[in-house]
Amino acid sequence: MDLFNDLVIPVGSSHLTLIRLMLYISASFLFAYTGLLFGSVFLSTRAASKAKKNNDFRYQKMAQDLIKVGTGITGMWFGLGIVPFLSFILSYPQLLSGTEGDVVGYLIVGLLVFSMAVASIYIYKNSLNFKSVFYSFKTNVRSKSESLIEEYHSLDEDVENTGSFTGIWGVILLLVATWFLAGATTYAYDQSMWGQSIFEMLLSASTVFKALLILVMGTAFASAVYMFYAFSWQGGYDFATEEERQLSKNFVRRFGLYSALLIPLVYAFQIVNIPNNALSGLMFVFGLISLLFVVFYAQSIYLTKSEDHASGIKYGFMFIMISFAMFAAQDQQAFYISNAANLNSIAEIHAKAEEERHSLYATSEEEPVVDAQAIFDTRCIACHKFDAKGVGPAYNDVVPKYEGKEGDLVKFILSPSPQNPSEYPAGMPAQGLTPAEGKAMAKWLLGKVLGGGEEEAAPVAEETTEDASASNH
Numbered sequence: 336m337d338l339f340n341d342l343v344i345p346v347g348s349s350h351l352t353l354i355r356l357m358l359y360i361s362a363s364f365l366f367a368y369t370g371l372l373f374g375s376v377f378l379s380t381r382a383a384s385k386a387k388k389n390n391d392f393r394y395q396k397m398a399q400d401l402i403k404v405g406t407g408i409t410g411m412w413f414g415l416g417i418v419p420f421l422s423f424i425l426s427y428p429q430l431l432s433g434t435e436g437d438v439v440g441y442l443i444v445g446l447l448v449f450s451m452a453v454a455s456i457y458i459y460k461n462s463l464n465f466k467s468v469f470y471s472f473k474t475n476v477r478s479k480s481e482s483l484i485e486e487y488h489s490l491d492e493d494v495e496n497t498g499s500f501t502g503i504w505g506v507i508l509l510l511v512a513t514w515f516l517a518g519a520t521t522y523a524y525d526q527s528m529w530g531q532s533i534f535e536m537l538l539s540a541s542t543v544f545k546a547l548l549i550l551v552m553g554t555a556f557a558s559a560v561y562m563f564y565a566f567s568w569q570g571g572y573d574f575a576t577e578e579e580r581q582l583s584k585n586f587v588r589r590f591g592l593y594s595a596l597l598i599p600l601v602y603a604f605q606i607v608n609i610p611n612n613a614l615s616g617l618m619f620v621f622g623l624i625s626l627l628f629v630v631f632y633a634q635s636i637y638l639t640k641s642e643d644h645a646s647g648i649k650y651g652f653m654f655i656m657i658s659f660a661m662f663a664a665q666d667q668q669a670f671y672i673s674n675a676a677n678l679n680s681i682a683e684i685h686a687k688a689e690e691e692r693h694s695l696y697a698t699s700e701e702e703p704v705v706d707a708q709a710i711f712d713t714r715c716i717a718c719h720k721f722d723a724k725g726v727g728p729a730y731n732d733v734v735p736k737y738e739g740k741e742g743d744l745v746k747f748i749l750s751p752s753p754q755n756p757s758e759y760p761a762g763m764p765a766q767g768l769t770p771a772e773g774k775a776m777a778k779w780l781l782g783k784v785l786g787g788g789e790e791e792a793a794p795v796a797e798e799t800t801e802d803a804s805a806s807n808h
């Protein structure tokens with residue numbers, strides 16, 4: 336992935352802060368949305384298989400509503416999934432440049448699998464929609480034609496099969512994508528994985544528990560969002576009967592509660608497995624806040640048992656959202672701490688590049704390195720030699736008179752004025768050098784002619800001599 340390393344341009348230390356902010360925002364979106372989508376398709380396939388098993392269409396309807404949780408807003412998979420994935424791919428290498436942490440490959444695999452999962456999930460969603468259409472045909476259309484009914488049945492079956500196939504693949508692919516996502520972000524702060532095989536990354540306990548945490552939190556998130564839409568927002572869905580309402584509440588609430596119980600456990604394992612060099616007080620604070628909001632979430636889900644407290648669900652999904660944001664903060668903090676040394680050295684490089692750029696434009700004594708020899712070879716050599724006269728005078732004859740008057744020599748080189756019109760009536764044409772180049776040339780000529788020939792090879796710009804500035808006045 337040298338291509339991505341080559342993309343790293345030292346832009347300035349302030350950009351580092353910007354990149355870190357972008358990483359944090361991307362991590363929040365990506366963890367939360369991957370989790371939500373997983374919870375959504377996982378719960379939906381559970382409901383769909385229950386619908387099939389019990390031949391109960393109410394679960395079918397639930398499956399449809401549940402998949403909307405993760406796909407309901409057009410393009411959310413792109414904005415909340417693909418875009419943050421891409422920004423990971425562009426940002427992590429910048430902060431890891433100069434180390435052995437080659438995280439890009441894992442992120443790209445994650446992105447590819449994620450895209451496949453999304454495709455699968457949308458086919459699954461459409462199968463569910465078709466299934467409803469068939470159901471409504473079956474119940475509303477009375478046809479005498481046996482062959483027509485036969486055809487409906489086989490189409491129905493086909494859709495059913497496509498639905499369960501793509502649903503299961505949606506779950507599996509998203510699981511793999513989450514695994515890679517968790518692995519890549521863990522890899523970024525766990526130096527012990529650097530240079531190791533992909534299995535080291537995938538099978539380490541910190542990766543596994545982090546992936547598990549995203550999935551369990553996502554299931555909690557999806558149940559909370561479903562319950563919010565079904566029972567709270569704008570009065571909730573129109574359920575045909577009170578019984579159906581209870582049925583759907585109990586089904587989803589159960590998953591919400593189980594996941595609420597599981598999260599603290601998985602969280603604990605996840606934190607315990609973060610490598611020592613990534614630990615910090617702030618990281619634990621973020622983790623603790625995250626857990627605190629899981630407790631709030633559990634409370635609000637639990638309270639939905641009684642109808643009086645149904646409004647508790649209003650906040651359930653917000654609690655999980657905050658919990659995800661804090662989890663992302665914890666993750667990025669771990670990354671920051673474990674890579675602090677490298678980040679500092681990158682910041683230094685950036686600061687230096689910034690300074691150099693400034694000095695180019697500022698009126699400081701420092702100049703960029705100019706290769707005087709090269710300028711001589713290309714622009715002066717046609718008319719000048721050191722020891723013999725050509726079109727112009729020999730440098731050894733004319734340069735000594737500028738001893739201690741470097742400023743005058745610079746002035747001449749930049750805009751030649753007649754010196755010896757009797758011998759050189761045409762004078763010297765201006766050579767179009769920049770001030771920095773003129774200065775470098777003057778210094779080089781003086782060094783060559785007067786300085787004995789040893790030190791003139793030293794890069795001209797590196798010495799910021801006082802006499803240069805003195806002779807300028």
Ligand code: HEC
Pocket residue numbers: 710711714715716717718719726727728733734747748752753754755756759761762763764766768776
């Ligand atoms: C087209 C020919 C030509 C080129 C190219 C040329 N010079 Fe000259 N140079 C001259 C001539 C002619 C003179 C004599 C001018 C005079 O005495 O009025 C001269 C004089 C000089 C002098 C002596 C000035 C003095 O006070 O007597 C210096 C120093 C010098 N050139 C430096 C350079 C440098 C450095 C370059 C390349 C960047 C360069 N020249 C390129 C033709 C040239």
